[in-house]
Amino acid sequence: MNGRKDNDMPSLDFFQMLVEQVSDWIWQINEHWEFTYSNSIVEETLGYSANELLGKSVFLFIKTDEVETLKAIISTAKEKNSSLHNLDFTMIHRDGYDVFIEANAKPVLNEKNKTIGYRGINRDITLWKKNQVRQQQLLDIIEASPDFIATADSNGNTTYLNPSARNFLGIPEGVENLQSVNAQLWTNKFVEHNENELSKEKSIWKGENTLFNSFGKQIPVSQTIVSHKASHQNVHFLSTIARDISERKAYETIIKRQALYDSLTELPNRRYLYKTLSNLLEDRDEIHTFALLFIDIDDFKQINDTLGHKYGDRALKLIASRMKGSVREQDFLCRLGGDEFILLIEGMNTEQELENYAQRLVAIFSHPLRMDNKLYSITCSIGISIYPNHGKDVETLMQNADKIMYHMKKTGKNGFQITHTN
Known part of the structure; x- marks a missing residue:
């Protein structure tokens, strides 16, 4: 029963x-x-x-x-x-x-x-069917995307790489087990910036990062990393999308160089000079000094007038190269414009050291320039101002060095003078 x-x-x-x-x-x-x-x-x-x-x-x-x-x-x-x-x-x-x-x-x-x-x-x-279609559409987009797209579990094991990411990391398409691909390869910036934000429901990091490709080359990327949370607030998984910005970075470098460097001599330009001077003045007190040397090529106008601007440009490039090879690595040499150059010198403890340095600069012009197997004699005049004795701001230092340089030209050229202390 x-x-x-x-x-x-x-x-x-x-x-x-x-x-x-x-x-x-x-x-x-x-x-x-x-x-x-x-x-x-x-x-x-x-x-x-x-x-x-x-x-x-x-x-x-x-x-x-x-x-x-x-x-x-x-x-x-x-x-x-x-x-x-x-x-x-x-x-x-x-x-x-x-x-x-x-x-x-x-x-x-x-x-x-x-x-x-x-x-x-x-x-x-x-509803399920529509979600499936939508998911497939998204997957098709992700699979076709040229961007690096990946996911990882909470233990840092990579769980998905789209074809672009596989190609970037050198992972063959047939390889299904991705756990050997450490997610730290692409989550380093997230960990660095968000380790104290993991209690949030969803943590998102956006910014620029550097990833290493399969050849070990550093590739700059614009990246977004998302930390997906489960209901108990623990990290459920991570996802990322990263775009190669190498071309943009290269272009930015070119633009930055064009903005800060003289295209003819490849020396820093006037804008770079004022930026450097401003930084020097911000970091300086009246105990730590530096010198500003205003360098002008004597009678350079005659080269342009007699030989033409083509030869004038060639002469400027030779002069710039010669000066660049003669100054110390830590000193700042720039082309102010035309035939005028500025040299910023730090670490000269006495005026005698500074005079010796200026004399060596004048001496490099004692050797004529060779252009088209012809020799052209060139000299320079240098005016020197010292911070803070001859000025505590950019304009005053520049004006005093410029003024004493022109005084040098009037009294004989081919030499240097230090600004008179008031």
Whole structure:
């Protein structure tokens, strides 16, 4: 005995009520594919009441271009008395839009064990299907993207690399196990900037980073790293997208150089000079001095007037190269404009040291310039101002050095003078 009386069995009404309460569409069709039963949930699914379906062929509600395929599948299953498993097809809602359905059904057998219909459950998978389509679209975009796109688990193991990322890191397409690819290769900036922000629901780092490619070369990238959190606030996984900005960086370098360097002599220009002078003055007190040497080429106008600007430019390039090779590495030499140059010198403890240095600069012009196998004698005049004795701002230091340089020119050229202390 099973310990249960017959009157303990649930009634038919109970089962009918149960069927009406479920969220899935339960139905039955006969051997002519006509509905003989449907629960009321069909109205939520297709917009028709259960009574409107009774006696009507299931194929009236199937999308037209899927009817023949579905008929063939069900007919084959009927002949074999077999069940229908996870059958996907499209039905048409009363309002005309598509409803994606997943069906599972078992055959209804007569006394001769022959299928005379089906009894089953339909599930509306429209939302899931749309999400699948959307996910596939996103995956197609990600797979086709030229950017580095990757994900990693909370332990730092890489779980996904798109083709561009694989190519960047030298990971063959066929390699499925990516755990050997340490995510620190691309999450270093996130860890550096966000280690104290992991309690946030979603931590996002955006900025510029440097990644190493498969050849060990450093590649500058513009990168976004997202820390995805689970409900308990622990990091669930990380994702990133990074774009190679090598060309942009190279262009920025060119633009920066054009902005700060003289195109003819390749020495720093006037803008770079004022920037450097401003920084020097900000970092200096009146105990730590530096010298500003205003260098002007004597009678340079004659070269331009007699030989032309082409030779004048060549002479300036030779002069700049000669001076650059004669000054100390830590000193700042620039072309102010025309035939004028500025040299900033730090670390000269006495005026005697400074005079010796200036004398060596004047001496480098004692050797004529050679252009087209001809020699041209050139000299220079130098005016010197010292911070803070001869000025505590850029303008005063420049004016005093310029003034004493012109005084030098009037009194004989080819030499140097230090600004007189007031």
